[in-house]
Amino acid sequence: MNYRKTLLAASIITGLCVSGVLYAQDSAQATDSSSRTSQTEKAKAKELATVVVTGIRGAVEKSLDIKRDATANLEVVTAEDVGKLPAHNVADTLQRLPGVNISSSSADEGGFDEADRVSLRGTSPSLTQTLIDGHSVGTADWFVLSQGGTMGRSVSYTLLPSELVSRVEIHKSSEARLADGGTTGNVNIITRKPLDFEKQFTTSLSLGAVHSSLPDSNDPQLSGLFNYKNTDGTFGVMVQVFKQKRHLRREAQEIPGGFATIAPDSALAQSNPDLAGVKVPGLLGATLFEQTRDRKGGLVEVQFKPSDTLTLGASGFRSDMDANNYNRNFMLWGGNFATSQAPDPGYTVQNGVLTHATYAGVPGTNYVVYDMIYREASSKTSYYTLDADWLVSDSVSAKFQAGTTKGVGETPRQFIAEVTAANGGGAGWTTHGNGSPVDWNVGGDITPAGVTSFGTWGNQQVKAIDKENWGTADFTQYFNAGVLSSFNYGLRYAKHKREAQSPEGASPGDIWSTLQNGATANYPGGFAEGIGGNFPRDLWYFTPDALKNAIVNNSTWLSNNDGPTGRHNYGAEYSVDEKNLAAYFQANFEGENWSGNVGLRYVNIDQDIATYFADTVSPDVSSLFGAWDRKHVNNKIHRVLPSANLKFNMSENLVFRFAASQTQTLPDYSALGASSWGSDLNKTGGGGNPLLKPVLSTNFDAGLEWYFMPRGLVSATAYSMNMKDYVAYGTQTQMLFSELTHQLEAYQVAMPINADAQVTGVELAYEQPIGKYFGFTTNYTYADGSTDHTWADGSNHLLGTSKNTYNVGAYFENDTFGARVSYTARSAFLIGLSGANPYYQDKFGTLAVSLSYKATDWLSFSLDGLNLNNPTYKYYQSSVIPTSFYENGRQYYLNAHLSF
Template identity: 70%
Template sequence: MHRKTLLSAAIVSCLAFSAHAQEAAPTATDLDTVVVTGIRGSMEKSLDTKREANARVEVVTAEDVGKLPAHNVADTLQRLPGVNISSSSADEGGFDEADRVSLRGTSPSLTQTLINGHTVGSADWFVLSQAGNVGRSVSYSLLPSELVSSVEVNKSSQAKLMDGGTTGTVNIITRKPLQFAKQFTAEASIGAVRSDQAESTDPQLSALFNYKNEDGTFGVMVQGFSQKRELRREAQEFPGGWFKMGRNADGTVNALGQSNPDLLDVWAPSLLGSTLFEQTRERKGGLVEIQFKPNDDLTLGVSGFSSKLDANNYNRNFMLWGGNFANSQAPQAGYVVKDGVLTNATYAGVAGTNYGVYDMIYRESSAKTNYLTFDADWQINDSLTSRFQAGSTKGEGKTARQYIAEVTLANGGGASWSTHGNSSPTDWSLGGDLSPSGVTSFGTWGNQQIVAEDKEKWATLDFNQYMDTGVLSSLDFGLRFAKHSREAMSPEGASPGDIWSDLQNGATANYPSGFASGIGGNFPRNLWYFTPGALKEAITNNSTWLSNNDGPTGRHNYGSEWKVEEKNLAAYVQANFTGDNWAGNIGLRYVSVNQDIDSYRAVSNAANADVSSLFGMWEALAYSNTHRRLLPSANFKFDLAENLVFRVAASQTQTLPDYSALGASASGSDLDKTGSAGNPNLKPVVSTNFDANVEWYFMPRGLLSFGVFSMNMKDYVAYGTEKQMLFSELTNQLEQYEISLPTNANAQVQGLEVAYQQPIGEYFGIDANYTYSDGSTSHTWADGSNNLLGNSKDTYNVGAYFENDTFGARVGYTYRSSFLIGLSSVNPYYQDSFGTVSVSLNYKATDWLSFSLDALNLNDPTYKYYQSSAIPVAFYNNGRQYYLNARIKF
């Protein structure tokens, strides 16, 4: 079935789209053609779509996107009930823009993201997300809001929906050329973004052109965007985590533990940093859609999309090096131990001991994604329709070069710190010479290229058979085949020469004035660093880059390489029912997945090695898995009264484990002898879901709803630890590491959702929603908890708007309570609760010219991370962002 709507889409970042006749990908809804304009009209249209759907669906229309302070699709979705957003996917910390979407307090990997009903290859700019913590979620940083006609969030499953979203599916629907109201449409936007902390103003440009012939049988749409933004994040980090004092690497009590037994097994910071991160993000790309109708019964389409994010970044971390002295040197008298933590300590300077270490890391990074699809919609006869689609998609994340300097300093200067738990930054200081002349040693590490590829080819064939047999209204059935691969590669790197002779005379600069004033604390701020140009030049001129060399002199890091390939065959049948004051569907989806997993294991001698390089000798490993499953689903809607709807849904859903959880080779850090590895024997997560909801549409644009949900997940993926032998670059031999390893466990989530939306008079309105999600797992983490990854117990949104024919304004506040992020070293760590304030202002000067001003993160939040109430992990501040745009349409 198809639905036709007219959407007026004023896209925030650049475009104000005029009303179009929109034909979306097949959904569970049939609607008459209506005209919607402005915030109020689009909100009413979203509620109409939600109300008429047979399943549990949340909808944002294009006009909603255009009048919200949103600059990618994830920012758009965060105001919906049950939707959580996060700004990172691995250990890169908190940023100012949403990057991941999840549903109902679960991990982003359990939420599937589609565009027009098909997958999109994902990519990340951050090196640890490229080859380390690689999930099944999609990076929304590559998806500007200009793409959107509407977004549907499916909270309950249907057999005809693609499998893969345990907790739900987000479907981003783009515009189609034959659905525009006019024969010619041209729109453009010129604007700028001001990042107050980066003290930078950068251009934001986009344009759209659409043509369709008079007969409405041929059309072409072209969209383009070019958006630049400077980021500056100021932080305090504990990048090495915390360690327990008084023991040797083998667990025996050392001299400190013997002389100071009150410090035995007390936590102390391994590294404690004053951190400055700067990045330039340039996002460019576009969308091309072509449609052709050779006759009234057949529509052919070709769609191509490409988006690339250049994301070069420079991270400086000036650190107190507790791991170098606090396990062998006793603090001065007067130190304080509280809750198992050395909270206050002062260390006298000892000649020959470096109390500080300074990392400067400049990375040339990028991420890109694209897809190409061909589809055909054929009305075979009066009662049978079909849709065919074939396509391919590819995402690539790449760190082409890393320029890294690590220097030691504060020789004999001593150190001190005073913690304040996870509520505020730790006060700390170093003595001695902290200038470039005080550097005592130089090193470089990790100058290694990382490439991640995410690819899929697919074909789908769907049918809808109209049935005139009483309550059975129609039958949906179809097939889908896909071949997907995710691969991490590290084929080349740099063998360093005498870099320091050049670098020590290189250009330097200083941390910005007022650095870290947004997060507070008393720690070093007036710091120097080598400029990116000086760092890059010294390393480039004094290093030898070795590529694709499998021999012992090469820099091919097999230990960072792995590949997961999956072939997915699915078939489904779904019966759709319609009765007096009720409707629904019952379906069954069969899924067969074949997995091939390739990785490497470090070995100690050449006889057992398949490949070797400067990173050691490696044995190639190959595994195969087969998973077959029937996934039932049922959705029913009952009209209890004219404006009162009751819904109930039940289903089983499945998500395969994260790619890195399956395939990642064991790798570790020489700093603390910890690391991570994959587990190719993991089973898919299978969830049994129940959903019930009551919706009262008490007036136009008015809604009060209450719902409950539960998800019982079998073979949920958690993380334990075990000892493994890995190759150490420092000792050039195998060493014992404590490795975090994924494992299957059971988990459950129960919760409720409340949503309220109401106009006040003709021009004003308010909306609010609240989600409670209580998740737990049978797995016990190292801190003794049974927390679920990504589970925030409380999420809520509060908003208000005003709109007349000339002026529009909207303000919103979004809150998310604390949740488990993952592991820091081998210890669980959390992101603290946070809230953000955003405002959008719009002014319509003429029918063809309008202006908008959007302000994000107006409350200037500090994102806090912690291991426990007494042990902080990081404090991040990104500042505010302001977007000003002039939009023109013809």
């Protein structure tokens, strides 16, 4: 660590010697609010803030102007107009920028059609910080495993509609004045402010619908904005509302938990020595997932200027999403027979995998296990802020803010049935490597009449709460002479708490007597045709209402869930409390052809972690789920984070940038606090490590940008990040409580550990207007990431690192018509652990098209098509072991936009 600090300090000193001094300026709004550097720049910022951008070309030009003027390494996306980002999802928009990757899930829920997480430069989303107007936003997820088992520090973008956005800034190089928490950078979503509007009254309304091809559904999409400011420009209020609904269907083949291993000392291995240590699929599933996402909420902004030197503001935002979902997974149960029953003659083994096998039916053996899981789920986020922007004197400005934010993700009820079937029917499969689904079949009766046993589990409430209260005081001192143009200094205090709760559940009664006579339905025609493969498709399932009613009417929800007979699942609960005090000083410099900044940020964090560990001898608490000891850990972290940025105008249109910094991110909440958990199907699980250290990254950037014409850019940037105490995952054997046997059993549990890691790469971008109406954009990012930790498969991959990412886009726009097409692709990357084994998402690309027509000055229409190539999202453990294949279909948004 001392070596890294010395290296960084030497780099900063060298930069100072070369340039003399450094100077800082950020984007227009950030400059105007907290880091103004000169009277000229203040005027320029004010001018930019009042520009009304109404077209693709204007948005591109404005984005490049902000990027060019910034001292730090900045990427910008500007909305063409209210509700007209280049995509319907903020994360989908950002993926088209160099160095940006997106993912559609935060835990093990697999690939969806909508981007949900954003990451930078080949790292995991948890290392990228997302802010709104410079402050934190509480977040939580709709998926039950993300609510309890996997809690990262990233923000769920499914709660953030694009209609809110004025522009989005991605800070790739650090500055002392920026909030700490993003190792690789931060994403700042900037909303509109009432006094920024040109007219006294502004009203906009968007009415439309979305058609999703796979569920063949049409759902409404509504949003509106009203803004008022008085004629003096001293008071304004803006109200935005939205209500957006969408049906999703995902058709898939899943292989939960990966492949099992035939034990060398088993009877099967003794009779068939060539099968000793060979891997077989534990489960092979035909998976149908359906969900309705209903998002509604709004934003209120108020501004008041009692004088020319003081602006007061208040804002409130809320977004609620109901996300009820039904997942059906009809599975060949290899774990029930393939590790003990000998396959018929003619089987094949390749690379340690039983790639082809058939099994004669054995009476009394179930060859199918079928899970039907209907969950009532929701997620929501909100924030409320008060702020004051005060020009104390001609040379001093101050900004104060206090706020609170809260995110809640909840699954209050889970309705789950697990049945076994195909008694004595036999089974078989043939694998085709990791690029194609497994062909498989089962014999016997797989209709409802063929069900041989019934069980239910997980009828348990799960809730995640994420909240923060904060206060900031930022000051800027300006100078009118010399190269020192200004300096920034300030304080920030935040108190953050993230907790997982599972306080109550239901004791199941005789559910099966009711359910077996309940209503059924069939998988859709043409199920999973897009992913290929031969496996059962003509399948049945209990309807959601039948499943829900049978469980609700035959279960007992206990009023007191504590104690040895209660259903308080202590083992699924934990909390992480953090108090963060930060102080910073940043000097900004300006010369004739250069600018820059240098600064220090001091961070002091007091972290309390409360969790539970299994104990059957003298436990602190117990319930039907097991017995545990309470454990409390306190960590104190304090660190000084230096940063420096240099911008040099080599000619009128050629810009050189250099940046060096140290940044810090705390480990994921679940990595710190999660109690150990296990899956009874394959005896694997996971858990937390409260002694984890924060990730400390030493970062360097150097780049050239050539702005050869309006809307034209050629750029190249090289970067490196050396991360100390990066969070990886090892495995260990732990004795955990089994819900099936009601006793402690040995599980292979994945545990987070600290290890060093590195990422180096290059970002290339080219934007070119063609004539007056046409233009194209393209960029490419290379990221080479590795960790000193060795995963179970022998690799040293970094979570989230796609070695190659590229975007290609083109647009046309005249006074009436507009069109934009874009294709985004990324190569394979490590997702995380499936059980105790690392697994990967394969390369994929998505195609999007947007068309617009301006009928009048107040009426326009847009048609947006997303995922038009209907990509298959593929996941795998190795070249011979697939994990899952997902098809989501296409989405078409048709909207009418009215503006007055």
